Amino acid sequence: MADLSRRALLRGAGATGVTGALAAMTGCGVPPAYVRAADRAGPDRSAHDPRLTFANWPLYIDVDDHDKQRRPTLAAFERRSGISVTYTEEINDNDEFFGKIGPALMNHQSTGRDLIVMSDWMCARLVRLGWVQEMDRAAQPHVARYLDPQLRTPHFDPGRRHSVPWQSGITGIAYNRRKLGREIRHTSDLWQDDLRGRVTLLSGLDESFAMLMQGDGVDITRWTADDFHRMTDRIRRLVSRGHIRRFTGNDYIKDLDSGDVLAAQAYSGDVIQLQADNPDIEFVVPQEGAELWAESLLIPNLAAHKRTAERLIDYYYEPAVAAELAAWVNYVCPVPAAREVLASSKDKERAALAEDPLIFPDDAMRKRLAIARDITSAERTEFAKEWNGIVGL
Incomplete structure (x- = not known):
């Protein structure tokens, strides 16, 4: 368990300068900001360039108890795939990060990142602007099979074509x-x-x-x-x-x-x-x-390793991998099948997590949960x- 909640970081405080200007522009729906579907993809280097850049929030992935720079689930993916992952904890605020990547996306340039994690309301903004790419679900069988049904149809992204929950x-x-x-x-x-x-x-x-x-x-x-x-x-x-x-x-x-x-x-x-x-x-x-709610994985326009990004997303939807992540971050797991993995653990503390309704909501709780229409x-x-x-x- 993390010593400090990731959400203890400053969130959504509003921004000035370029962030404020971009937010105002996109909030008004200025047409030039929108990117057509045909202009979102760039040359994909996945086949001959086995690497990936993944930007996330701090304290939002499992960490080795003895080596804080090592992230066991990512390390396992690298060993299995031969893909090198550059993992950065550079997202501290939705608006701030929007201001960081917005100028490139608005000007049809690469952000230098293959995968990012944003809150629902910011995902809605990015999807509306056409600044993120549609994913190939045929290449993501675990997402197709294991994604929590209650998270599959948010108002801002019907069918989750552009986003996949990282945690909920x-x-x-x-x-x-x-x-x-x-x-x-x-x-x-x-x-x-x-x-x-x-x-x-x-x-x-x-x-x-x-x-x-x-x-x-x-x-x-x-x-x-x-x-x-x-x-x-x-x-x-x-x-x-x-x-x-x-x-x-x-x-x-x-x-x-x-x-x-x-x-x-x-x-x-x-x-x-x-x-x-x-x-x-x-x-x-x-x-x-x-x-x-969810904070979701997105592939920005012109990402250089789109297929590799889709592969990493699908890896985290394998129930055993999702269980490892859930045991560390302690948010609602978007892969309900991970519950059985934790329940079968010989470690009593890990097995107890399978019974925690704040990680795996029971049916009674789920009846009272809803995903809000975005603003x-x-x-x-x-x-x-x-x-x-x-x-x-």
């Missing part, structure tokens, strides 16, 4: 049951008087809005502008009454652990790590539902302005 997760509620002295089962439970000034919400619009809408009974697969404004009206009133302590990035982890906050909107993977040190912390998928480019400017005004950004 749930945005729900974490709380200290012992200190609160009661259970939380509904989103509305956060608004009870005994939590006044002791509850936090996530500051990022894309990270926070879906669960809050679900608390109002909204089907987040088809939410409307009216649903959004009704939710923000509620949150604005709670802020004015001092009920919400603050809006956070991942510093809610520290607040929950110290007891300064008794309940927080939270990510499932973070809570698994918190529970290891504080068993009083519980994670809840509210009865009204919670958002199931479109036409909606984003207005909605972000409204949300940021409430949060204080």
Whole structure:
């Protein structure tokens, strides 16, 4: 297990300069930014150049206990395939990385990367712009067979033609049951008087809005502008009454652990790590539902090793490999078949992971999970302005 959650890094804080300019341009849907399907692929060097460049977030892959520079699953792929993988942990923020690769993609140039990992809402932007390539599923039999059915049809990429989940997760509620002295089962439970000034919400619009809408009974697969404004009206009133302590990035982890906050909107993977040190912390998928999200693998336009990238993606969908990754990162595994691999482990701690619903959600939990319709480019400017005004950004 990682000593520090990958999501404890700064996420989606917004950017200035080239990133802000690109975001504004693409948010307005400027036609020149769009790349036609016929112009996305370049000469593929996979057959005669056995290497690959893979950009990911920090702390998002298994690491050898004795050699922090060694990543066992990647090393196994290199031995098996003869392919050399240059693995970089250079993605610390969706917008920041968009600003790094955007100028090249906008100008029909290679990014120098064959494989990247982005959050759902950024995947949506890249897919809409035509900045990532469609994958050849015939070359990815494990993805075709083992990808979690609940993750197969996101609104932004029907059929997952351009994206494949690296890991998944749930945005729900974490709380200290012992200190609160009661259970939380509904989103509305956060608004009870005994939590006044002791509850936090996530500051990022894309990270926070879906669960809050679900608390109002909204089907987040088809939410409307009216649903959004009704939710923000509620949150604005709670802020004015001092009920919400603050809006956070991942510093809610520290607040929950110290007891300064008794309940927080939270990510499932973070809570698994918190529970290891504080068993009083519980994670809840509210009865009204919670958002199931993914951070997905994408192949940028003009990637020099597209076929090799597809091969690496498919490798990580082998259940045994997916199980190794899941045992280390502790997010929702997008390969349900990996559960049986972990369950059969002779190591009791690893076998116990197979029973953790925050890694392998059970049927009852899955019924309450949904993938939200993404915020479109036409909606984003207005909605972000409204949300940021409430949060204080």
